[in-house]
Amino acid sequence: MRISLRTVFFMLCGLLGGLYLLSVYGELGRTLTQQPNVHSPQQPNEHSPEQQRRQKAVRVAMQHAWHGYRTHAFGHDELQPLTQSGNIRWGNWSISLLDALDSLKLMELHTEYAEAKAHVRNIDFTRSPHGFTISVFEMTIRALGGLLGAYELDHDPLLLQKAEEVGRTLARAFDTPTGLPYSQLDVNNPKSSGAGMASLAEAGTMQLEFKQLAQVSGKREFWDMAERVSDVLEAGSRTHTGLYPMYISVLTGQYAKWTEYTVGAMADSFYEYMLKQYIMHGDDKYRSRYIASVDAITSTLVGRTKGNLAFVGRLANDGRLVREMEHLACFYPGLLALGAQVLDRPQDLLLAEELTHTCFVAYNMTATGLGPEHVYFIEDGGLGISPSDSRYMLRPETVESLFVMYRITGDQKYQEWGWQIFESIEQYARVEHGYAALVNVLQTNMTSNLEDSMESFFLAETLKYLYLLFSPPTVLPLDEYVFTTEAHPFRIIK
Numbered sequence: 325m326r327i328s329l330r331t332v333f334f335m336l337c338g339l340l341g342g343l344y345l346l347s348v349y350g351e352l353g354r355t356l357t358q359q360p361n362v363h364s365p366q367q368p369n370e371h372s373p374e375q376q377r378r379q380k381a382v383r384v385a386m387q388h389a390w391h392g393y394r395t396h397a398f399g400h401d402e403l404q405p406l407t408q409s410g411n412i413r414w415g416n417w418s419i420s421l422l423d424a425l426d427s428l429k430l431m432e433l434h435t436e437y438a439e440a441k442a443h444v445r446n447i448d449f450t451r452s453p454h455g456f457t458i459s460v461f462e463m464t465i466r467a468l469g470g471l472l473g474a475y476e477l478d479h480d481p482l483l484l485q486k487a488e489e490v491g492r493t494l495a496r497a498f499d500t501p502t503g504l505p506y507s508q509l510d511v512n513n514p515k516s517s518g519a520g521m522a523s524l525a526e527a528g529t530m531q532l533e534f535k536q537l538a539q540v541s542g543k544r545e546f547w548d549m550a551e552r553v554s555d556v557l558e559a560g561s562r563t564h565t566g567l568y569p570m571y572i573s574v575l576t577g578q579y580a581k582w583t584e585y586t587v588g589a590m591a592d593s594f595y596e597y598m599l600k601q602y603i604m605h606g607d608d609k610y611r612s613r614y615i616a617s618v619d620a621i622t623s624t625l626v627g628r629t630k631g632n633l634a635f636v637g638r639l640a641n642d643g644r645l646v647r648e649m650e651h652l653a654c655f656y657p658g659l660l661a662l663g664a665q666v667l668d669r670p671q672d673l674l675l676a677e678e679l680t681h682t683c684f685v686a687y688n689m690t691a692t693g694l695g696p697e698h699v700y701f702i703e704d705g706g707l708g709i710s711p712s713d714s715r716y717m718l719r720p721e722t723v724e725s726l727f728v729m730y731r732i733t734g735d736q737k738y739q740e741w742g743w744q745i746f747e748s749i750e751q752y753a754r755v756e757h758g759y760a761a762l763v764n765v766l767q768t769n770m771t772s773n774l775e776d777s778m779e780s781f782f783l784a785e786t787l788k789y790l791y792l793l794f795s796p797p798t799v800l801p802l803d804e805y806v807f808t809t810e811a812h813p814f815r816i817i818k
Contacts, residue, residue, distance in 0.1 A: 371796040378743055379794035383431045385750065385759075386787045389778065390428065390436050392758030393420055399443060405758035406776040414462060415452035415511070418443065423466045423780035425474035425483075426812055427788045430800070441474070445482060449489045450511060457508040457518070460497045461526040465593075465810040466780055468494065468533045473812025475540065484540055491537045491546055503552040504574040505530070520575050524568050528557050528594030529809055531601055536814050554601075557594075558613065566613075566620025567639070568594065585639040587621060588650035593809035595621075596655065599663050600806045604816055614663060618672060621656075626675070627701065629708025633685065634678035635701050647701040648712055651719050654683035654695075655809075658725035661732045662802065673732075680729050683722045684741045685709060690765040693748030695722055716762040718753060718778065720785030720811065727789045731802050742793045749786075785811040 371379075389403075397403040397410025401419040404411055421440050428437035449467070452458055471487035474480075497505040497518065506518025507526045531550040538547035556577045562568060570583040570590045587595055598614035601607060625636050627645055636653050638646040657679035664673035686709065687695040696711035697719075723742055730738035752770065753759045759782060761775040788811050792799060805813045 375739065375794045378739075378746075379791060382746065382787055382791040382794065383433070385746075385754075386427060386431055386783070386791070387433060387436070388754070389758050389783055389787065390424065390433070392778070393424075393783075394436070394439070396757060402780060403758050403778045404776040405755050405760050405778050406774060408757050412453060414466070415456050415458040417449060417452070417458075417463065417467055418447055419462075419466050420778075420780040420783060422447075422470035423810065424783035425470050426477055427783055427791075429474060429477045430788065431791055441478075441480065441482070444471070444486050447486065449486065449493050452511050454512065455510075456512075457510045459526075460494055460505050460507060460509050460518075461523075461529060463490065463494060464530045464533050465808060465812075466784070468537065469808045469810045469812040470784065472533060472536050472540070472814065473808070476813055476815055487537055488541055488543070491534065491541075491543075495546070495549060498549050498553070500574045502556050502574055502577040503549070504556055504572065504577065505553070506574055518574075520573055521571050521580065522574050523590035524557075524570050524572065524594045525590050525592055527553060527572055527574070528568075529597055531597050532604065532806070532808050532814065535601075535605065539817065554610075564620060564624065564639075566616035566618075567624065568617075582641055584641060584646070585625065586650075586653075587625065587636055587656050588638065588653040592652050592655060596659055596809055599659060599666070600808075603662075603666055604806050604814065606817075611667065615667065615669075618660065618663065618669075622675060629701050630703070631706060631708045633682045633701065633707070633709055634675065635682055635699075635709075636679065637701070647703070649682070649686075649699055649701070651686075651695055651697050651717075651721055654679075654686075654721035655724055657683065658728035661725070661728050665732050665802075676725075676729065677733075680722075680725050680738070682709075683725060684745075686711075687722065687745055687748070691768045692716070692752045692762065692765045693744060694752060694762060694765045695719075695745075696765050711766065714764040714766055715775075716753070716765045717775075718749075718759060718761055718782040718786055720781055720789055723786060723789045723793065724811070727793045728802070730793055731797060739793055742790060746790050781810065 392405055393403040396408040399418050400410025401412050401414040421443060425440055428440060468487055468490045471483050475483040493511055497509045504522060504527045507522045508518040531554055534546045534550040538544055560572055560577055560579045562579060567585045569579040571580040595617050598610050598617060602610040624639055626634060627637050627647055628634050635649045636656055637648060640646055657676040660672045660676035664670060686699050687693055694716040696713055697715045697717060698713035700710050700712040702708045702710060723745060726738045726742045758778045761777045763773045763775055767773050800813050805815055807813055
């Protein structure tokens, strides 16, 4: 372990008050030596002129992204910004529009919001292109969640009416021997059925949305349907207490024995919804399940490099820790921080700060300042982190955790890190007709380095969390709202 004068200096500064003295702007080495501090949750600072300026800049970015979608893809699922076209990859349900509704409302883009909401009336959620199967998971979090999030902020009965329409269509996927939903659904064919296996995230990421639909519509059947799924997921036999395999049979309710354990793709939001169901509804069984999962993940999936970077890897089915972390897993430090505050678990806040630091380092180490899709953690000394998938897909998870960490700790470094990321997005991902994903975050030459894709979560999550990071703490406060996995705000039921 290296002990430098600079490290000693930081330790002394922490003892004298935990002041964050270093600018992270372009100074990777100095960022890496700064260690996270645990301190009691506190209110963030007031809305300074600088944060107001940054908030407005994110609002302008949202306008630019929406203008590209409105001009070239309005009513389609997603904008393809390089070819100035739209696609219908999600079943032609206008998914970017639905996902963006509450972001437009939140940012007070009144004209854009009114036009988008007017279009909702024309969407037929009982149909999709012939032969097309929709993702039940994606339509739950993007379409149903988007309509319910907008209804939370607007209370227009049209939004609730269309949310019920989506809910009734998706409910057909739950007509299985176990009550677990099929992962895919042909909405044009009432007798169709999906594959026999579903991922943990597909089965376990619908409880917030369907329970919210039950609450606002008064239709108890949506609540019961969601609760049954949770019970089946908990009843399946498992090897590790607190950890759940990545796949489960919708026909038998038993988990696959050959799968890995992860908080990344195929599993991530299942763990997220344990805590958030407890916060929303106060059911202690979700509190107990969340605590068991955190303890298991901390002891089994968390590793560190010789450079002292903490990460969340994967447990292979042979018991090995795979030292790779997905961008998707960078939601987890924000979840830990939220749980630390709600459940009074200060040890989780310490780990949350370490993991948030790692997720930022993954951005700060690249030539573009944007985070790769996957990073691998090397065991043979040094910093110990290297991209293993260099794409940047406009994902939100790191800025989500920065937002939650700032709201809970009040530490302004998270605003600085978020602003640095936003400026990199503006420099490298902004194009004439919207924003585009990057092929390789290690290359600053944008010739052939852009993908013709602007996924709906960029509007629903990435820009929303950046906007909230620079907003006053009274805007959608965490003690009054829960954010779904797609960043749609639901008011907590007291």
